Amino acid sequence: MAPTIELPADSPDIHLSPQPTPEECIQIWTATAASWKDSLTLPEYIAEAQYLATAPLARDGGMTRWILVNKKLPHGQRQIFCSCETFQKRALVSDERGNVEEGIVHGVASVFCPPEYRGCGYGSRLMKELAKILQHGWQPEYGNKSIGSVLYSDIGKEYYARLGWIPNPRNEHFAFPPVEMEKKSALSAQLIPESELRKLCHRDETTIRKAMVTPGPDTVQKRVVILPDLEHMLWHIRKEDFATEHIFGKKAEAKGAIAGSPGKQVWALWVRRYYKHPDHPCEEDGENVLYIVRLVVEGDNTANKPYEGLLSLALAGAYTEQAAAFHAVLQAAQAEAAEWRLDQVHLWEPSPLVRCLLGQNNLDATWVERHETSVASALWFTDDGNAVDEAPLWVNNEYYAWC
Numbered sequence: 001m002a003p004t005i006e007l008p009a010d011s012p013d014i015h016l017s018p019q020p021t022p023e024e025c026i027q028i029w030t031a032t033a034a035s036w037k038d039s040l041t042l043p044e045y046i047a048e049a050q051y052l053a054t055a056p057l058a059r060d061g062g063m064t065r066w067i068l069v070n071k072k073l074p075h076g077q078r079q080i081f082c083s084c085e086t087f088q089k090r091a092l093v094s095d096e097r098g099n100v101e102e103g104i105v106h107g108v109a110s111v112f113c114p115p116e117y118r119g120c121g122y123g124s125r126l127m128k129e130l131a132k133i134l135q136h137g138w139q140p141e142y143g144n145k146s147i148g149s150v151l152y153s154d155i156g157k158e159y160y161a162r163l164g165w166i167p168n169p170r171n172e173h174f175a176f177p178p179v180e181m182e183k184k185s186a187l188s189a190q191l192i193p194e195s196e197l198r199k200l201c202h203r204d205e206t207t208i209r210k211a212m213v214t215p216g217p218d219t220v221q222k223r224v225v226i227l228p229d230l231e232h233m234l235w236h237i238r239k240e241d242f243a244t245e246h247i248f249g250k251k252a253e254a255k256g257a258i259a260g261s262p263g264k265q266v267w268a269l270w271v272r273r274y275y276k277h278p279d280h281p282c283e284e285d286g287e288n289v290l291y292i293v294r295l296v297v298e299g300d301n302t303a304n305k306p307y308e309g310l311l312s313l314a315l316a317g318a319y320t321e322q323a324a325a326f327h328a329v330l331q332a333a334q335a336e337a338a339e340w341r342l343d344q345v346h347l348w349e350p351s352p353l354v355r356c357l358l359g360q361n362n363l364d365a366t367w368v369e370r371h372e373t374s375v376a377s378a379l380w381f382t383d384d385g386n387a388v389d390e391a392p393l394w395v396n397n398e399y400y401a402w403c
Contacts, residue, residue, distance in 0.1 A: 007070055007081075009121030014081070015071030016129035018064050023076065025049070025065065028083050032112050039247060039277040048242045057235035057403075061139060062088050068126045081122040084111040084130065086149075087403050088139070090227045092208070093147050093392065098215040103147035105226050106134045108165075109403045111151070127163045135381050147224060148380035150394075152402050154373045165377035168394055171370040176330065176345040176363055178290075178338035189328040191336075192256035192267065194237065200258075200267060201230045204296050208396070211304035222392035224380070225304065226401045228294045233400065236271040236293055243274050244340075252340060257332035260298070260325030268329045269294045269400075270336070270345075278341040290337040292347045293400040295329075295354065297322050302352040304395050319353060326354065327361050334363075349397045374402065 007013055020028070029046045037045035052058055064086050069078040087107040094100045108130065113123045134149050153160050157167040192200070205227055212225060226232075233255075241251045258267035275287040297303065299322060333345045350358065358365050376397050380388045 009081075009125045013070055013072055014122075014125055015069055016126060016133065017067050017069055017071070017078075020065055020067045020080070020083070021075050024067060024078070024080060027080060028065075028067070028112070031080075031114050032110065035112070036110070039243060039274040044246055048239070051242055052235070052239060055235050055238040056231040057087055057089075062231070064138075066126070066130060068122055068129070080114070081117050081120075082111070082113040082126040084126060085109045085403075086130070086134070086138075089150075089232070089401065090144075090229060091147050092212050092225050092227065094212040094223045096215060096221060098213045100209070100212050101145075103144045105147050105224070106138065106149040107226075107401070107403045108149055108151040123159075124163060127160070127165075131164055131379060135379075145383070146381055148378055150226070150376065150378045150401065153375040153377050156372050157375050157377070160377050164379045166379070166391060168376040168378060168397055170349060170397070171375050173346045173348040173368050173370070174350065174358060174365045175368055176334055176337075176347070176365055178342055178345065179331070179334040180338040181331075181335040189257040189259040189325070189332040191254035191332065192258055192269065193253060194255050197233055197255060197269070198230050200256075200269070200296075201228065201233060204228055204294070207296075207298070208304055221390055223304075223395050224392045225395050228396065228398070228400045233269055233293065235403070236291075236400065240271040240273070244272065247274060247277060252336075254336055257329045257336075259328040259332075260321055263298055264321045264325065265296075265298045266322055266325035266329050267296050268292045268333055268347075270333055272340050272342060274342075288342045288344075290333060290340070290342045290345045291399045292333060292345065294398055295347060295350065297326060297351070297354060300351055300353045319357070322353075323357050323360065326357050327363070330361070330363055346399070348399045376401075 026046060029049050030042065033042045033045050040048060053063065057063070066084050066086065067080045068082040069080060087109065089105045089107050091103050091105040092100055093103055111123065131149070134146055138146065149165070151160060151165055161167060208225060208227065212223065237255060244251055252272060256267055256269035258265060260266050270290050270292050273289050273291060278288060299319070337345050378391065378394060380391050382388050
């Protein structure tokens with residue numbers, strides 16, 4: 001029997017409360033399991049949620065859970081009308097003159113309204129209340145102003161756009177098939193262990209900071225980038241580790257691949273995602289994915305900039321060494337996907353240079369534009385906490401920023 005709905009969504013007694021009790025969290029995870037547990041059982045899914053709260057990006061106040069409840073009821077007696085999570089993400093914003101500020105972008109995730117409360121306006125009320133809190137400096141004790149809020153919609157573009165989270169102009173990726181290799185050692189790319197991630201993320205961030213201080217085109221008012229730091233990578237990796245431990249009884253050693261000489265190197269960091277158990281052939285095919293969470297091409301002058309279409313083949317010819325390294329890294333990703341029984345490799349939002357290199361490589365890439373799932377959407381803030389009139393350009397909208 002559906003619970004009695006005592007309060008309409010516009011009631012002044014409706015309240016967005018941070019940090020639900022452990023018992024309320026169990027209630028949320030039990031309700032969301034059917035949608036988000038992937039290949040895990042319900043007890044495993046609950047254990048995963050508890051474990052991920054201790055992972056980088058989430059721990060030490062990085063993640064906040066929110067519930068929409070009747071503020072007059074005590075803990076333990078509150079109906080949860082809707083729930084979500086937010087993550088603090090380090091970011092940079094740069095104006096057209098190359099002036100750079102550091103700030104926080106709040107990633108909104110796991111927005112969920114129980115079926116019995118859908119269609120009553122609770123989801124909209126939660127998002128409106130959340131926007132007010134985030135716009136006016138949630139957790140100011142952590143420093144840096146709030147630049148904005150992002151989310152990845154799995155219900156299309158319209159719903160969140162009505163609430164202020166406008167879809168990014170580009171939501172696309174390339175999909176590659178897995179390819180079995182007889183001898184992975186024959187690949188010219190080197191596999192990246194977790195111990196190398198800190199060094200690579202530091203190199204990546206240094207390059208991004210230099211690019212962001214370079215003045216942008218006159219037509220671009222501001223650029224925003226969520227930094228692909230170690231905390232982001234490890235959050236995704238810990239989620240992967242939990243799944244592979246339960247499915248295969250082990251963790252994957254390779255967290256990516258790198259090729260090329262210093263200054264012209266290419267590396268990809270990746271994670272494995274098992275939406276379905278690979279031992280269940282009756283399930284739909286093509287579900288499980290090796291996501292390239294971050295791709296770096298050293299010397300790529302088209303990265304961290306406005307998207308300007310494909311380069312000419314003549315200009316791309318200056319990147320001969322990077323082209324060979326890129327091909328080797330993608331082959332390593334395809335081999336890893338095959339070894340770990342994944343159905344596809346996904347590369348999100350490649351730069352114009354990478355798109356051109358893809359056109360020159362025989363990697364059987366399929367271009368996909370996302371309209372319904374993982375639609376990157378953003379609500380950007382002004383200095384006084386209001387929504388901006390003109391959205392900044394969101395660069396490096398890659399899978400690492402997804403949550």
